[in-house]
Amino acid sequence: MLLMSDFSTSVPRAVLSVSPQMWLTEGDSVTLICEVNGSSTGWTFSWFTVTASSGNRNPFKLLSDGIRGARGNYTVSSAALNHTGVYVCRAERGKPAYNTTISNTQLIWVTGVSPPVSLIISPNRTQHFTSVSVSLSCEDQRDSTGWRVTIYTDRYGLEDCLSVWGSQTGSTCTIRSTTQYDTGVYWCESESGEKYHPVNITVHFDVILESPVHPVTEGDTLTLHCLYQNTTPPNLRADFYKDESLIQSQTTEMIISTVSKSHEGFYYCKHPERGESPKSWISVTVFHSESQISVLHILSSVLAVSSYLLVTVVMIFKCCRMRVASVEEQESAI
Structure with missing residues (x-):
């Protein structure tokens, strides 16, 4: 079990980074890189997501394929909306196992063309002044119930709106008086853990x-x-x-x-x-x-057929030349 007590000052320390970037579009590739300060061999690496559960002594959840042996990379080849979240890693080696500290947190957010739920912000912008009121709500065309606004900030870490401000009504979160500490990434999360529409919000004076x-x-x-x-x-x-x-x-x-x-x-x-x-x-x-996609499909089909026909014509031409050459050889022999 991974506990908060693992955040110790002992060395070596695990360091987590991301490549090529942490803001992604659905379908992009991303790699989490876990390294150990001062050492590079003999480690087994594990990756976890951080859950927004206030007061939980173990807010880390091991990824289903989060143990990767000696490889210090965790790659998602095609990012989905649900890959939005906060990640950490840890390494261990030896018997009995000797653990590194938990790494720094690394945020990844994934946006899609048509997410099933939208984060609506009022005033409608990503940057806001200090000492103003900002409202955030999750709006689903089918049903807005069951969604909550989740927040990741440097000051609070990963939390839900109710834990930080205590002012969530339904799926709407209200920050009554903004401060620079409210700068962070906000998204909509369902009761089952689905994550959609992350937005980077900055509070500045x-x-x-x-x-x-x-x-x-x-x-x-x-x-x-x-x-x-x-x-x-x-x-x-x-x-x-x-x-x-x-x-x-x-x-x-x-x-x-x-x-x-x-x-x-x-x-x-x-x-x-x-x-x-x-x-x-x-x-x-x-x-x-859809019309553009259809045209692309037609063009690709035409190119494929054209290539096939070209190869066929070349083969027929070669066969004809071989037959003519054979006949000429026979006539020469006679």
């Missing part, structure tokens, strides 16, 4: 970036604003950046009229006097309609 909560669909319009606390009007002229590169300067808003996959990345805004906003990851979803 003075300057924030207003960006969409949901992934932007390729071809749509993306509009960003730089907002300022206790300022009228709330949006002033600012510079807008993507992945540390200036893309638009001294404007009240930034508009990308036709979004493509290349626009995916980290965005932030900066005012020369008020400072800069935190960074927000903007995801772009590539949508293929």
